[in-house]
Amino acid sequence: MAERIVVDPITRIEGHLRIEAEIKDGKIVDAYSSSTMVRGIEEIVKGRDPRDVWAFVQRTCGVCTTVHALASVRAVEDAVGIAIPPNAEMVRNIMAGTLYMHDHVVHFYHLHALDWVDVVSCLSADPAETSRIAQSISNWPKSSPGYFSDVQKRIKKFVDSGQLGIFANGYWGHPQMKLPAEINLLAVAHYLEALEWQKEIVKVHAIFGGKNPHPNYLVGGMACAINPESQGGLNAERLAYVGQLIKQGRDFVNQVYIPDLLAIASFYKDWGAIGKGKYGNYMSYGDFPMNGYADKDAFKFPQGIILNDDISNVMPIDQKAEDEIQEHINNSWYDYSDGNETGKHPWKGETNINYSGPKPPYDHLDVNQKYSFVKTPRWKGMPMEVGPLSRVLVAYAKGVPEFKEVVDMALAKLDVPVTALFSTLGRTAARGLETTVVADWTVEFYDKLMNNIKNGDTRMANSEMFDPKTWPKECKGVGHMEAPRGSLAHWIVIKDGKTANYQQVVPSTWNASPRDPKGQMSAYEATLIDTPIADPEQPLEIIRTIHSFDPCLACAVH
Amino acid sequence: MAVTENSQKQETYYESIINQGYSRRDFMKFATFMAAYMGLETSSIAQVVKAMESTPRIPVIWEHFQECTCCSESFIRSDHPIVADVILDRVSLDYTLTLMAASGHQAEAAKHATMEKYKGEYILCVEGSIPMAEEGYCCIAGRSSLDILKEAAAGAKAIIAWGSCASNGCVQAAAPNPTKATPIHKIIKDKPIIRVPGCPPIGEVMAGVIMHVVAFGRLPELDRLGRPKAFYGKRVHDSCYRRPYYDAGLFAESFDDANAKEGYCLYKVGCRGPMTYNSCGSMRWNNGVSFPIQSGHGCIGCSEEEFWDNGPFYERLPNMTGFGIESTADQVGKVAAGVVGAGLVIHAIGANVMKRKELRDRINKGIKTEEQIQA
Amino acid sequence: MADSNDNWYPRNFKRAYVWELPVRVFHWVNFLCIIVLSATGFLISDPPAILSNEDATSQYWFGIIRFTHFAAAYLFTAAIVMRLYWFFVGNQFARWSAYWPWTKEAIKNAKHVVWVDVMLLSKKEHRLEDLSIGHNSVAAFAYLMFFVLFFVMILTGFGLYAPTSEWWLPNMFAWVPSLLGGDFNTRIIHHGAMWLILIISIIHIYLVFYHEWLEGRGEVSSMFSGYKFIRAERMANTYRSPVKQESTKEVEQPAEFDPNDPC
Numbered sequence A: 001m002a003e004r005i006v007v008d009p010i011t012r013i014e015g016h017l018r019i020e021a022e023i024k025d026g027k028i029v030d031a032y033s034s035s036t037m038v039r040g041i042e043e044i045v046k047g048r049d050p051r052d053v054w055a056f057v058q059r060t061c062g063v064c065t066t067v068h069a070l071a072s073v074r075a076v077e078d079a080v081g082i083a084i085p086p087n088a089e090m091v092r093n094i095m096a097g098t099l100y101m102h103d104h105v106v107h108f109y110h111l112h113a114l115d116w117v118d119v120v121s122c123l124s125a126d127p128a129e130t131s132r133i134a135q136s137i138s139n140w141p142k143s144s145p146g147y148f149s150d151v152q153k154r155i156k157k158f159v160d161s162g163q164l165g166i167f168a169n170g171y172w173g174h175p176q177m178k179l180p181a182e183i184n185l186l187a188v189a190h191y192l193e194a195l196e197w198q199k200e201i202v203k204v205h206a207i208f209g210g211k212n213p214h215p216n217y218l219v220g221g222m223a224c225a226i227n228p229e230s231q232g233g234l235n236a237e238r239l240a241y242v243g244q245l246i247k248q249g250r251d252f253v254n255q256v257y258i259p260d261l262l263a264i265a266s267f268y269k270d271w272g273a274i275g276k277g278k279y280g281n282y283m284s285y286g287d288f289p290m291n292g293y294a295d296k297d298a299f300k301f302p303q304g305i306i307l308n309d310d311i312s313n314v315m316p317i318d319q320k321a322e323d324e325i326q327e328h329i330n331n332s333w334y335d336y337s338d339g340n341e342t343g344k345h346p347w348k349g350e351t352n353i354n355y356s357g358p359k360p361p362y363d364h365l366d367v368n369q370k371y372s373f374v375k376t377p378r379w380k381g382m383p384m385e386v387g388p389l390s391r392v393l394v395a396y397a398k399g400v401p402e403f404k405e406v407v408d409m410a411l412a413k414l415d416v417p418v419t420a421l422f423s424t425l426g427r428t429a430a431r432g433l434e435t436t437v438v439a440d441w442t443v444e445f446y447d448k449l450m451n452n453i454k455n456g457d458t459r460m461a462n463s464e465m466f467d468p469k470t471w472p473k474e475c476k477g478v479g480h481m482e483a484p485r486g487s488l489a490h491w492i493v494i495k496d497g498k499t500a501n502y503q504q505v506v507p508s509t510w511n512a513s514p515r516d517p518k519g520q521m522s523a524y525e526a527t528l529i530d531t532p533i534a535d536p537e538q539p540l541e542i543i544r545t546i547h548s549f550d551p552c553l554a555c556a557v558h
Numbered sequence B: 001m002a003v004t005e006n007s008q009k010q011e012t013y014y015e016s017i018i019n020q021g022y023s024r025r026d027f028m029k030f031a032t033f034m035a036a037y038m039g040l041e042t043s044s045i046a047q048v049v050k051a052m053e054s055t056p057r058i059p060v061i062w063e064h065f066q067e068c069t070c071c072s073e074s075f076i077r078s079d080h081p082i083v084a085d086v087i088l089d090r091v092s093l094d095y096t097l098t099l100m101a102a103s104g105h106q107a108e109a110a111k112h113a114t115m116e117k118y119k120g121e122y123i124l125c126v127e128g129s130i131p132m133a134e135e136g137y138c139c140i141a142g143r144s145s146l147d148i149l150k151e152a153a154a155g156a157k158a159i160i161a162w163g164s165c166a167s168n169g170c171v172q173a174a175a176p177n178p179t180k181a182t183p184i185h186k187i188i189k190d191k192p193i194i195r196v197p198g199c200p201p202i203g204e205v206m207a208g209v210i211m212h213v214v215a216f217g218r219l220p221e222l223d224r225l226g227r228p229k230a231f232y233g234k235r236v237h238d239s240c241y242r243r244p245y246y247d248a249g250l251f252a253e254s255f256d257d258a259n260a261k262e263g264y265c266l267y268k269v270g271c272r273g274p275m276t277y278n279s280c281g282s283m284r285w286n287n288g289v290s291f292p293i294q295s296g297h298g299c300i301g302c303s304e305e306e307f308w309d310n311g312p313f314y315e316r317l318p319n320m321t322g323f324g325i326e327s328t329a330d331q332v333g334k335v336a337a338g339v340v341g342a343g344l345v346i347h348a349i350g351a352n353v354m355k356r357k358e359l360r361d362r363i364n365k366g367i368k369t370e371e372q373i374q375a
Numbered sequence C: 001m002a003d004s005n006d007n008w009y010p011r012n013f014k015r016a017y018v019w020e021l022p023v024r025v026f027h028w029v030n031f032l033c034i035i036v037l038s039a040t041g042f043l044i045s046d047p048p049a050i051l052s053n054e055d056a057t058s059q060y061w062f063g064i065i066r067f068t069h070f071a072a073a074y075l076f077t078a079a080i081v082m083r084l085y086w087f088f089v090g091n092q093f094a095r096w097s098a099y100w101p102w103t104k105e106a107i108k109n110a111k112h113v114v115w116v117d118v119m120l121l122s123k124k125e126h127r128l129e130d131l132s133i134g135h136n137s138v139a140a141f142a143y144l145m146f147f148v149l150f151f152v153m154i155l156t157g158f159g160l161y162a163p164t165s166e167w168w169l170p171n172m173f174a175w176v177p178s179l180l181g182g183d184f185n186t187r188i189i190h191h192g193a194m195w196l197i198l199i200i201s202i203i204h205i206y207l208v209f210y211h212e213w214l215e216g217r218g219e220v221s222s223m224f225s226g227y228k229f230i231r232a233e234r235m236a237n238t239y240r241s242p243v244k245q246e247s248t249k250e251v252e253q254p255a256e257f258d259p260n261d262p263c
């Protein structure tokens, strides 16, 4: 008999995720992923002014804050036919790029690291040895024995107080924890440093969007008017500050994040064979336009789909084709007006919430019925994994040189084969690798912006068609992008200047969804199958693989 | 600043702070922050510092319901005091889905341990609203958010409702509020609740509120709506650096026009600063770098109740529903005045027709009277 | 119709002192304030685009508009307070009881006004009592509405004004926006109530002129002079309290008196 274990709440993620897994002979044989919170944002934005919708949908998530706003303004601009000025395109790229840096670093240290790093073990580390290791893998200046010794004392005082706070009941001493004490200390020190660092990089968002989380966007461009000479607005000094912040951010990524990632990964190479998933389908919409949203070939991240692990053949995607992307609700707590077995293209999508799960409190979900608030998106009926790994694979497959370089570097350093990428470890590594590439790009976006301004172009918004009275009576559009967690798109239908329909299909929707009508699993479920579980009471392994996706359930359900 | 005056006497406090691994600058930044925004005296700064050393650290349980986690995100952006310090050295954040190491039943066990051991002493922080339409709309560990909230609130010393979600319902409570998302104070009636609205609130405001509770063991001074006066006593408009342009009547007419580039007031592109109570203009965001208006976008009123339904954000007046196609108060007013005017014209014409006889009579009578008088 | 020149008989009209000085002063101060408040209010609500190269520091027009609004608001409030006082000490036409719509007589009168002045029909039988000396009951109701709206303006206006002022008087109203769900709603109500005032004002002004034109009893001038012209016998019959005017007691009823003719 298989044993059913439940992990709920899954912590160190965004939102409310529940995993139920069947364990047999120390391995997972079946798994169910469910999100248990719903808000109905797609229903709420109906009937509203499409220019306002970015703000509503932005509140889908405060962790990947900005991505929904960006997808939304793109969707409206696409529907109405508004082209934004080049400066706005670069500012949006810079904001998305710095979001990658922020989100990935915070994920690595604050959401993922405690799966691999034993905080308690760092108390027995030799700070001098930690310092030596630190200096051998990076030239980051904060690496003296005294520095690590101070951190150790601080943690000791903390642990001695008996109040373990966020570290209470962690998986300390778990047999799967394999780092030497010194590396644990290094990671804990950088956990704290990253907590301080992260609030700096988001200042870029504050400068362009006024605040973070939830900076402001604008249909037609950005609201931050440029005036190099002005006192308060986006002047020369502020722009220079942006440049400085980006470069400092890149330094942290290259000198702290990546060395730590590789150092830790080298102790967990076995995870290069766990968490692969069974379909081998990877999708990326591509992002970072350099020549307008319409010119997909000029995107920095290429668009495409890999099927069956076959990186020699990258297929094209059309978000507007009604037979490509469809959402199913056969296992989700919604109703479609024409029955539960059909899939719907998002332009025709519906969000009629109908909870039919067990009445709380409950011990188990009834997985033979609907069991999640996440809908199930499919591309031509096939499940897709989205996220850093998919982006890296598509870019690698398409021969984007930056990716060739970092991927080959990492594989060499870790001394693992390419196949190790298709795994929990590969997913976590891909996230780091793309961060360095995106950090470099962000500097490039910045330079392009500055050049453009120096050449006298200070346009930031195209207000010509800002008034909905100037819009076609009926139109529809798609705003897609690559959010940190993967491919994101919003579909809008506009009638008489109002939002007639709005659907979001979000990265975590792809990955976290329940089964489709054919019984195919989505990524979370599929990648858990066959994972060995050392101690069903402490299912650290489940958390590792799930965390490798950086789940966001507020996003997934919305 | 009040701190410098008595620096002699406070040297010992600095020392103890520095022993804890802070620089003098850290302390000054923090003390200045507290003094400026919480209206503290020199003596109470000493009290704050003393309280910071006290053990045990106050346990905090931080619940997540219907939310987007941006409040947690904003909290970790706080600069004074640095959040790592708050978490490690001042409070004991015993339960928070966003940061805690343990998952599943281990996480729940940690929470229950705190609820038992520190009954009546812990602070309950709530991020997110409660769906009252159906218990299944928000469940954690198989239990409904309503159930969890009530349980956690019962043993709490005080509750902090983070953000517009917990304070006002926020986006999920915007019409038609499909899940009947409900703010905390409408559910828990028997505990002191601090409402800290904003979508999200400023990180420093969040840290400041927690620090106030920790340092003084009581709630900060609250206004009528349960918000800390120190942070929500003033309108964004009253501390907005574009205010001189407002008074001068210089407005951006559209985004990125010449006036917008000059940094003129954003009133006419929909700024809600004159109707919004928050410290954005004075404290600004992300360690004082900017705030929405400084970056060219009007305030959307994110700390006000029901701000989502006051749209469109880019119009000065909201649309009023219920008048067929949506229209503003002025459009309705103009139409009403037009209808009334037309009615009066018809009435005037009608009166001339209907009352002709009476008028003729009166005129004749007048003539007669005149004749009489002359006679 | 029993009407022709042969039917003529002499009317004994008397000057009746109806609107005392404080009422008249209130009325015109109020009138001016509303004009000023609405004009500035519209500008506050939707300021015109003024293109100017001048420095912000040398301009203050919007500040002046707002200052004017607030100054007029204080005057407006003061006049209303004065009028409130007069509700209790004024003559019978100014007293609060003259605005009370729920008396038998008031309801009867209201029916009359609706029939004769609103629907423009004629009555077979005339009652002398239907001829009002002060305001008629429908007008009274409209004025009551005016006063309610004035209160709404004062409450919401000072509620909005409170956070900008240190003075206790505006701060007494600080609770209003929190009760109405924030400054936003408060402003909308303030703005919407203005429209109601303006619309009722238009009707009011029209009706004043309508009565003047139809009845010729000095309706318009009454708000300047205080006097209206009233049938002597109407005064004799219905004056309930001493009125500052020539005694009406000795007025004899003319022989040809026709109680069915109001004019």
Ligand code: HEM
Pocket: B274, C033, C034, C037, C038, C040, C041, C042, C044, C045, C046, C066, C069, C070, C073, C074, C076, C077, C153, C154, C156, C157, C158, C160, C161, C187, C188, C190, C191, C194, C197
């Ligand atoms: C008949 C009387 C009044 C009228 C017609 C009137 C009209 C208006 C209008 C149309 C607005 C613009 C509202 C908007 O669209 O946002 C306004 C704003 C305002 N009114 Fe009045 N108002 C009147 C009386 C008062 C009174 C008694 C006060 C008391 C102080 C007052 C204080 C204000 C304030 C504070 C504002 C907001 C101004 C700002 O924030 O700059 N008003 N008024």
Ligand code: HEM
Pocket: C023, C026, C027, C030, C031, C034, C035, C083, C094, C134, C135, C136, C139, C143, C146, C201, C204, C205, C208, C219, C220, C221, C222, C223
């Ligand atoms: C904004 C415009 C106006 C407002 C709000 C207004 C308001 C009022 C109010 C409240 C009263 C009741 C007086 C009291 O009991 O204290 C009244 C009476 C009166 N008003 Fe006005 N008024 C306005 C304009 C005018 C104008 C332009 C005229 C004349 C040309 C006028 C003529 C009168 C007269 C004759 C009365 C007495 C009516 C009666 O006998 O029932 N009003 N008005």
Ligand code: NFV
Pocket: A014, A060, A061, A062, A063, A064, A065, A067, A068, A483, A484, A485, A486, A488, A506, A507, A508, A509, A551, A552, A553, A554, A555, A556
């Ligand atoms: N899934 C997801 Fe997001 C991201 N990245 C959004 O599109 O996290 Ni909140």
Ligand code: SF4
Pocket: A059, A062, A214, B067, B068, B069, B070, B071, B127, B128, B162, B163, B164, B165, B166, B170, B171, B198, B199, B200, B201
């Ligand atoms: S208040 Fe706003 S920012 Fe905070 S959790 Fe709610 S939606 Fe997110």
Ligand code: SF4
Pocket: B236, B237, B238, B240, B241, B242, B243, B244, B246, B264, B265, B266, B267, B271, B272, B273, B274, B293, B298, B299
């Ligand atoms: S920009 Fe907004 S808050 Fe600032 S002065 Fe103008 S209206 Fe007020």
Ligand code: F3S
Pocket: A211, B198, B199, B236, B276, B278, B280, B281, B291, B292, B293, B298, B299, B300, B301, B302, B303
């Ligand atoms: S939108 Fe919110 S962040 Fe501040 S400026 Fe307005 S209250």
Ligand SMILES: [Mg+2]
Pocket: A042, A375, A503, A504, A505, A506, A557, A558
């Ligand atoms: Mg959706």
